[in-house]
Amino acid sequence: MATTSGTAAGEAAVALTDVDVAFRLADGGTFRAVHNATLKLADGEFVSIVGPTGCGKSTLLNIAAGLLTPAAGSADIFGRSLNGLNRQAGYLFQADALFPWKTALENVAIGLEVAGVSQAEARARAKEWLGKVGLGAFGDRYPHMLSGGQRKRVGLAQVLIRDPKILLMDEPFGPLDAQTRQIMGNLLLDLWSADRKAVLFVTHDLEEAIALSDRVVIMSAGPSSRVIGDWRVNLPRPRDIAEVKLEPAFHDLHRDIWQMLKDEVIKGYTQAEGK
Amino acid sequence: MATTSGTAAGEAAVALTDVDVAFRLADGGTFRAVHNATLKLADGEFVSIVGPTGCGKSTLLNIAAGLLTPAAGSADIFGRSLNGLNRQAGYLFQADALFPWKTALENVAIGLEVAGVSQAEARARAKEWLGKVGLGAFGDRYPHMLSGGQRKRVGLAQVLIRDPKILLMDEPFGPLDAQTRQIMGNLLLDLWSADRKAVLFVTHDLEEAIALSDRVVIMSAGPSSRVIGDWRVNLPRPRDIAEVKLEPAFHDLHRDIWQMLKDEVIKGYTQAEGK
Amino acid sequence: MSRVTLLALQVLVAVVFVALWYALTTWPVFGIVLLPPFFFSNPVDVVQQIVKWFATGVIWKHLWVTLLESSLAFVIGSIGGVLVGFWFARQPRTAAVFDPYVKMANALPRVVLAPIFTLWLGLGIWSKVALGVTLVFFIVFFNVYQGIKEVSPTVLANARMLGMNERQLMRHVYWPSALSWMFSSLHTSVGFAVVGAVVGEYLGAAAGLGYLIQQAEGVFDVAGVFAGMFVLAAFVIVIDTLVTVVEKRLLVWRPNVGDAKP
Amino acid sequence: MSRVTLLALQVLVAVVFVALWYALTTWPVFGIVLLPPFFFSNPVDVVQQIVKWFATGVIWKHLWVTLLESSLAFVIGSIGGVLVGFWFARQPRTAAVFDPYVKMANALPRVVLAPIFTLWLGLGIWSKVALGVTLVFFIVFFNVYQGIKEVSPTVLANARMLGMNERQLMRHVYWPSALSWMFSSLHTSVGFAVVGAVVGEYLGAAAGLGYLIQQAEGVFDVAGVFAGMFVLAAFVIVIDTLVTVVEKRLLVWRPNVGDAKP
Amino acid sequence: QTKITLAVGGASCLCYLPTMLAKQLGEFEKAGLNVEVVDFKGGSQSLQAVMGGSADVVSGYFDHTVNLAAKGQNLQSFVVYDRYPGFALVVSPKHTATIKSIKDLAGKKVGVSAPGSSTDFFLKYMLSKNGVDPNSIGVIGVGLGATAIASMEQGEIEAAIMLDPAITVLAGRHKDLKILSDTRTAHDTLQVFGGEYPGGALYTKADWIKSHEKEVQAMTNAIIATLKWIHSHSPEEIAEKMPAELVGKDKPGYIAALKNTLPMYSETGMMDPKGAAAVLAVFSQSSPDVAKANVDLSKTYTNKYVEAAHKK
């Protein structure tokens, strides 16, 4: 694992510059999902990506994770061109990605075990983490015995326990109820403020995006999607998610972004249908 | 397919009475997910189920679909005890359930083909439906080539095209952006008002639940979860989802339900952790 | 279906089979005996032969030899198949280069190889083991290879993002994911391991069930041949049951078959 | 890796192999020839033999017979395996009852069955086909059976909720889902179909590659034996390639292997 | 022309040469028969083919008819083309120093073509004739071909019963090969069995013979003509006539083996009743079933067709 210890302060944790992604279709044609997208995530910054469904949010995260190589443009991690997997990132996938043959506890512990932590210690810490995501009593369940929201939370613990420098999260709180979402959001914020990770957070909940982030980035409707809006959230830190939503600045921001987003979605909708 | 044509007006489309569900765990123990849950869904009624994550919402839907047999209590569909699969229901699953070996178009058309519609007609109507869910251009994609939200919408079209009498929907709009959610919600409402299906709708979005439903049902935190709240939504029909949210009655209801829900989630959270 | 019913039904099948066999070898239908006893013996003789073998104890030595050979063939063949399967799955270039040769090797009639095995490995158990290995290996290999390629891409991507190196991927992802394929192939290979051993003995040996069968065949003692085959079959069931027990233990994590819960 | 490089590497492997073979059968190492030509022949003789067969044209008749037998064995065995596999997977009770018997049958040494096949099916191609079928059937069967049991429970539940009846489930769910298992088993079975045919011919026939091999073996003509085996192997590659082409067409829906996208 | 399927258990064995040669010389056609020869792995498979009805006649060792008579099956041979059995008890090249006579084989491992085969019975008979307990030795099936040669050269067995061409091939590879008893020759055959001993013969089910007298006679004529041809031609000329795949690549070796074997072919095709009795004696020695069965030897062969052929 190549650890870059000497990262300059101003260097971006993730810098995607003018990336293009084209998927090959079954009929031989290609589909250009993302075109000329540029996105910079400074070290210690919390950035949310919001955009219409199918616009390319997961695709951008996959590029940042090194799972997908852009057809054009560059992806840099802490100033170094990304070549292969991004070893400094933790990635919570949008789809179910738990190991079906491991219990919840083992699923959480594996991230540590892989890094060389002894099994006993890994398990002890995994237990603690399961408690944090509200699943203390579910440690010995296999994934197929958990509800959708429970699986997502196990995944969350699996990623967070490794304490990566960069967090890539694709709709991590999707299948959670509003209340649990807040608890998890606060958990994430606590963790983030403790050692200022760089977080790239995909969500469909604009309120959540604003409440959590330093910046909210809006993507245009696909195909050939790119980043079309970039809003700085100047709300005071530390924040409590429930409380921050009551501030007037929050509402102004929400209204502005919402307007842009709405137009974009409508556009995407007609585009997809018409084509 | 046993069609009950002579259903009395007052007869419930789905009636779960005092159902108990216990899952067998890997270690030989059992986990009682639902205990003494009672839920009635009248014909033509739109009922939302809201509850903390892992409380048993999907479990109730599985019972109503006939995929799970309750350990105790009874499940009746249009007055008849459910025995085996519920042939009158369409079920949109929480998890990904598309056929990976069929294209989006084939996935949507299959519901009709199965019912004996000719392939050509089924495809034509499937095409129309894909357009309705905003995926007109994605007909020949295999599921693994679609984004999370796109897959969900294909699933939605797959269920709706069959025009079932009872609709069971498990977080159908989860991975969609707010704007698409509204479009899909309105689509669903149009469809529902056209011939008054009975809809059982699981969501984590309380606003959405209120905006769509005749009744909102709250479940307690698991284990041994049951229905603890049942709120009638007396907002005028037909509704537009965006507009209905502006009514004062909406806000009052939202506040009341929210209060109850919040307490319940906190309870569930501490319970799960403590055990 | 309860265990007792199941067992009863299984016994019933056996009884019907034996009864049919007896009837068809004994009573003529329209003037001809459908299963001439010269080729099919009859159940009574076969049972007598089996009883005699066990009563006198001669069978034990032969059973032991065959058991040893099949077990060795099974273990070596499976391990080889698993290792090479993993290797190929992880080295797609090597796999592409050697692919046609593996398929060629799989198509060689093993019977023809017997003299070479004898030359290299002698007349003892090892030449029989080798024959069994050449059968078991390919079945396990093809299945493991496929099983590894079938790993869910999402789970694999997750594992890689969690920082697993090749060895850890093997252990935590490929191996468990390939297990169900492997066990499916093991059920076939148990049978083939025994077939390999017996055919090897049949082609040249001093002991073993294949030797017994051949001896019986040489003197046209069909009852002996059938008795040998039944002992063999019973014996395979025992090994296969062991495989199933191991399988059940290793695959606890899967949803039960009847479990329709999505 | 480009097609050309791949082909070059494959040829390289063959060349190295042949060179080694030639060297070890020709020059002694520390005073002993490691592969005595009496048992291993040598590449030159083998090639000469093959060339002669093709030049004189005698091989065609034998190849045709073996091709016919193997193809029939392959087709009948696979269809049988698929049908019974499906039947068992959909009738868990039947499956439970017959399970031990299927496993027993799988363990019977086919060589011993040859006389019975001759009795029932005569000396023509059908007794060889039967031998091949008994090998192919079980491999396909076990894999299809497993493949059907592996269908994702969610997808299955969805299919049932969409109102599919058993027949439709077969066609739209079990069949496509079992396909990758099936193809994995078909690659093994292609080889075994040929082995079955050749062994059948080897045990008694008037034509076919197995007959050629047996003749050569009888006169200690090892070059002939090896030549027969190589022709056979080349022949299997051809059939296997066809299977792969079909596989590629039928499995377009799957994510590509290299496609790490989750 | 009547179609006859003739089953042979290993056509390459020189012991079956007259059958194959008859086909090559066209003697069967001359006699008005269309004979298809089907080659089996061994004698018992070819016999089974005839029992099952898929072949009409076996060209194989006479002793099977005696063995089956003990099991109540009526098989009858109608022309005998080998007057000596052609077995040789050969010592493994690795053990020439220690095995000097049959007596030295006590407690050792000896190869036969297959347990329960004629070679097995021959071995046991030889052993008990020489005062060695047959049960004291380990009998290992090694076949007749390359496996037998491989095991002999490896030295895992001390000796083996072999047949030509394997004997000559092995002798060619080991100049000092020791043969303890060689029934390809009149001398050893007479010494061991006290008379001629029938080896290869044409035989089939007795009722088939009754219902196909014409064909049986024709086949007998063909074989006798072939035997005459053999004894009036040189080994080289015979080898010339044999199909290439049966001669193999090593023609000189084949001719050498043929030279060793020539005396073994019968001149008349007649069954020597003493030989038939010897067969029964050999079997009774090691098979209690045969000993008990009171086999009526006269039913297991007939010289009727041979005599008719010679009268012509």
Ligand SMILES: Nc1ncnc2c1ncn2[C@@H]1O[C@H](COP(=O)(O)OP(=O)(O)OP(=O)(O)O)[C@@H](O)[C@H]1O
């Ligand atoms: N393997 C693939 N082949 C072809 N097209 C693909 C593939 N993967 C994704 N796409 C397309 O690329 C676009 C972007 O997909 P992506 O998954 O990034 O969307 P997303 O923004 O994450 O959407 P969602 O919010 O629905 O998850 C979509 O239109 C999708 O159909």
Ligand SMILES: Nc1ncnc2c1ncn2[C@@H]1O[C@H](COP(=O)(O)OP(=O)(O)OP(=O)(O)O)[C@@H](O)[C@H]1O
């Ligand atoms: N197969 C199973 N074995 C054991 N426990 C199970 C199984 N399936 C579900 N459960 C448990 O039953 C409870 C209810 O599960 P269910 O899936 O109904 O929750 P849910 O309300 O749909 O939650 P979510 O909103 O997270 O989807 C959960 O605590 C879950 O862990």
Ligand SMILES: [Mg+2]
């Ligand atoms: Mg996405």
Ligand SMILES: [Mg+2]
């Ligand atoms: Mg759920």
